[in-house]
Amino acid sequence: MDGRDVTRHARARLEDVARLSGVSAKTVSRVFSDSSKVSPQTQQKVMEAAKRLRFRPNVLARDLRRGGVSSTIAFIIGDIQNPFYFHVAAGIERELSQHGFTMLLATTADSADSEARVVDSLLAQRVRALLLIPVADDQSYLEGERQLGTPIIGVDRPPRDLVADTVVLANRSGMAEAVRSLTALGHRRIGFVSNPSAFHTVDERLEGYREALREVGVTETQCWERVYDDPSVDVQESVRSLLDSPDPPTAIVTGNNRATAGALHELQRRRESIALIGFDDFDLADVLGISVVAYDTLELGRAAARLALDRIEYPDGPTQRIEVPTRLVHRGSGEIPVQV
Amino acid sequence: MDGRDVTRHARARLEDVARLSGVSAKTVSRVFSDSSKVSPQTQQKVMEAAKRLRFRPNVLARDLRRGGVSSTIAFIIGDIQNPFYFHVAAGIERELSQHGFTMLLATTADSADSEARVVDSLLAQRVRALLLIPVADDQSYLEGERQLGTPIIGVDRPPRDLVADTVVLANRSGMAEAVRSLTALGHRRIGFVSNPSAFHTVDERLEGYREALREVGVTETQCWERVYDDPSVDVQESVRSLLDSPDPPTAIVTGNNRATAGALHELQRRRESIALIGFDDFDLADVLGISVVAYDTLELGRAAARLALDRIEYPDGPTQRIEVPTRLVHRGSGEIPVQV
DNA sequence: CTGTTAGCGCTTTCAA
DNA sequence: TTGAAAGCGCTAACAG
Numbered sequence: 001m002d003g004r005d006v007t008r009h010a011r012a013r014l015e016d017v018a019r020l021s022g023v024s025a026k027t028v029s030r031v032f033s034d035s036s037k038v039s040p041q042t043q044q045k046v047m048e049a050a051k052r053l054r055f056r057p058n059v060l061a062r063d064l065r066r067g068g069v070s071s072t073i074a075f076i077i078g079d080i081q082n083p084f085y086f087h088v089a090a091g092i093e094r095e096l097s098q099h100g101f102t103m104l105l106a107t108t109a110d111s112a113d114s115e116a117r118v119v120d121s122l123l124a125q126r127v128r129a130l131l132l133i134p135v136a137d138d139q140s141y142l143e144g145e146r147q148l149g150t151p152i153i154g155v156d157r158p159p160r161d162l163v164a165d166t167v168v169l170a171n172r173s174g175m176a177e178a179v180r181s182l183t184a185l186g187h188r189r190i191g192f193v194s195n196p197s198a199f200h201t202v203d204e205r206l207e208g209y210r211e212a213l214r215e216v217g218v219t220e221t222q223c224w225e226r227v228y229d230d231p232s233v234d235v236q237e238s239v240r241s242l243l244d245s246p247d248p249p250t251a252i253v254t255g256n257n258r259a260t261a262g263a264l265h266e267l268q269r270r271r272e273s274i275a276l277i278g279f280d281d282f283d284l285a286d287v288l289g290i291s292v293v294a295y296d297t298l299e300l301g302r303a304a305a306r307l308a309l310d311r312i313e314y315p316d317g318p319t320q321r322i323e324v325p326t327r328l329v330h331r332g333s334g335e336i337p338v339q340v
Numbered sequence: 341m342d343g344r345d346v347t348r349h350a351r352a353r354l355e356d357v358a359r360l361s362g363v364s365a366k367t368v369s370r371v372f373s374d375s376s377k378v379s380p381q382t383q384q385k386v387m388e389a390a391k392r393l394r395f396r397p398n399v400l401a402r403d404l405r406r407g408g409v410s411s412t413i414a415f416i417i418g419d420i421q422n423p424f425y426f427h428v429a430a431g432i433e434r435e436l437s438q439h440g441f442t443m444l445l446a447t448t449a450d451s452a453d454s455e456a457r458v459v460d461s462l463l464a465q466r467v468r469a470l471l472l473i474p475v476a477d478d479q480s481y482l483e484g485e486r487q488l489g490t491p492i493i494g495v496d497r498p499p500r501d502l503v504a505d506t507v508v509l510a511n512r513s514g515m516a517e518a519v520r521s522l523t524a525l526g527h528r529r530i531g532f533v534s535n536p537s538a539f540h541t542v543d544e545r546l547e548g549y550r551e552a553l554r555e556v557g558v559t560e561t562q563c564w565e566r567v568y569d570d571p572s573v574d575v576q577e578s579v580r581s582l583l584d585s586p587d588p589p590t591a592i593v594t595g596n597n598r599a600t601a602g603a604l605h606e607l608q609r610r611r612e613s614i615a616l617i618g619f620d621d622f623d624l625a626d627v628l629g630i631s632v633v634a635y636d637t638l639e640l641g642r643a644a645a646r647l648a649l650d651r652i653e654y655p656d657g658p659t660q661r662i663e664v665p666t667r668l669v670h671r672g673s674g675e676i677p678v679q680v
Numbered sequence: 681c682t683g684t685t686a687g688c689g690c691t692t693t694c695a696a
Numbered sequence: 697t698t699g700a701a702a703g704c705g706c707t708a709a710c711a712g
Contacts, residue, residue, distance in 0.1 A: 011408070011488055013705060024683045029707060039681060054484050059465045060404045061705035065688050068351070068398055072412075072444065072465075080430040083423055083623070090420040093447055097458075102465070104412065105445045107433055118437075125399045125412075125442070144394050148351055264627050283423070284624060287604045353689060364699045369691060379697060401689035405704050684711075696699075
């Protein structure tokens with residue numbers, strides 16, 4: 001040591017501020033939490049000292065003392081690469097940050113056992129609430145945690161075997177509306193393409209599709225349905241097999257944005273243009289002229305965050321289920337009438 | 341109360357597990373951190389008790405005791421809606437989770453004072469490192485924190501007035517390569533469109549553009565440059581003004597993905613097809629046939645995360661600057677020769 | 681309005 | 697290999 005101050009300064013604590021400003025630690029604490037109960041002069045003294053010492057309350061210690069819960073809320077998603085998830089994340093983050101919470105984002109790579117591990121590590125961090133897009137077959141393993149008071153919110157799909165607040169899209173009616181707009185143009189042979197299929201969302205969309213076709217007397221739809229659960233099956237190829245089948249469809253609807261992309265790739269390859277409506281909106285869909293079933297993704301996230309905040313405030317309120325509406329956006333591809 | 345167990349169970353603590361398994365709290369603690377020093381029998385006893393009580397170590401308390409730092413690493417981004425940020429976040433998250441850290445994601449809505457506030461609240465949470473996409477004019481306010489030992493990593497742009505590890509793209513050379521491919525096809529009047537412009541990234545891309553044009557003797561490029569900093573100026577309109585100018589360009593390069601989208605909208609409106617190369621790849625660019633300067637976004641994130649992990653391990657190592665390479669992807673729009 | 685004491689759940693000594 | 701005591705930085709509960 002050469003006499004100059006070359007030591008790495010330690011972080012200032014409440015007590016350091018207290019000493020410098022000549023008050024007790026508790027008073028400093030009050031200034032930083034519920035300043036209404038401290039006289040203005042004291043407040044100013046404390047704030048000055050704090051500034052000089054670059055004091056920042058240690059949230060870890062605060063949260064520990066306040067009952068072991070943190071001010072973070074976790075959002076667990078599957079494949080982070082899918083733009084859908086991050087628009088939802090954006091909505092959640094925006095709503096949470098307005099209420100003093102921060103979002104902890106974790107991914108499960110859409111695998112069930114990864115889900116359990118990730119959830120576990122987040123709970124160890126004492127997150128204040130858990131928002132998750134359920135992937136595993138069964139979320140009953142969260143029941144214990146829920147009883148301990150951690151709010152658990154299902155996003156985009158309802159958790160299975162677990163009573164929880166949920167936000168979902170109007171999948172069934174949204175898809176039915178899309179298919180009806182096609183049948184109105186004369187289409188009867190309509191393909192439904194999706195991969196994966198196991199999720200609640202796709203199930204519901206498929207039902208909406210069948211429902212709308214039943215309304216015009218088409219009850220045998222199996223041969224137009226290309227729904228796989230195997231990630232190795234390329235959507236583009238399933239569209240190809242559909243269009244190459246003996247009695248090809250005159251229109252296609254897709255179960256999600258990835259399926260839409262696959263369909264577009266195949267249609268471009270064939271240089272064909274067929275009636276197409278995708279579920280999920282996407283960037284540049286307008287430039288491409290693709291009609292879609294759209295919805296406010298940001299709002300989906302916000303609604304989920306609000307459910308969590310509600311549940312934190314009213315732990316014993318009734319279970320809520322919010323359905324975010326969809327709307328059919330006409331951009332051309334969905335308005336191609338059946339070729340006679 | 342009806343006699344059945346309707347009380348909300350409290351969370352099990354180390355001590356509860358200790359009591360149930362007949363050992364001391366410290367032994368249980370050992371089992372959960374550095375189990376090598378506990379006999380196998382004891383270990384099993386403890387694990388069983390822990391399982392029965394659904395015990396989960398409280399990371400808050402652990403981190404507090406271990407020196408007040410958490411096992412979370414924050415990533416601060418501007419506009420969360422931009423898919424670019426997401427992919428970077430995905431890369432970061434992936435790398436971090438492999439090393440036992442979780443990612444705290446916060447947004448600043450691309451505003452400078454919001455940046456300071458967000459950073460402050462994250463530091464209060466004692467994040468272990470700070471990854472940020474600098475937005476404010478000046479990050480010197482982080483200097484104190486850096487000296488306290490919090491690693492700070494600049495992502496996509498170097499922090500200003502702050503020595504910090506940084507990951508950036510090869511902006512200049514990437515853009516120069518794109519423009520060279522256009523000049524090779526005979527183009528000399530090439531438009532450059534971007535909004536916003538204030539960021540390091542766009543500056544560098546602009547320089548690359550000018551450099552490549554200088555190489556073929558074009559030194560006066562101002563009239564082809566449409567670079568704004570006003571979010572209210574629509575890129576589509578600036579492309580329009582460019583194409584409607586007395587001496588319109590025969591090719592366009594864009595400064596980022598949003599500018600590319602704007603250009604596409606305008607070109608579609610005019611039903612024109614002009615040579616176009618975008619900076620940043622995007623979904624369905626292949627279907628649209630748009631040539632782009634692409635790069636591995638995920639890798640950008642991973643590299644940033646690795647810098648943080650490095651710095652945590654070797655606080656006094658040399659400052660690093662990583663440049664992620666770009667590559668020109670030919671898809672047709674960039675291969676349109678100049679019209680004679 | 682302000683201070684004192686105790687303790688959140690864990691781990692770091694240090695001792696056995 | 698195991699345990700007892702002390703304390704991380706903060707705040708709840710109680711005084712004054």
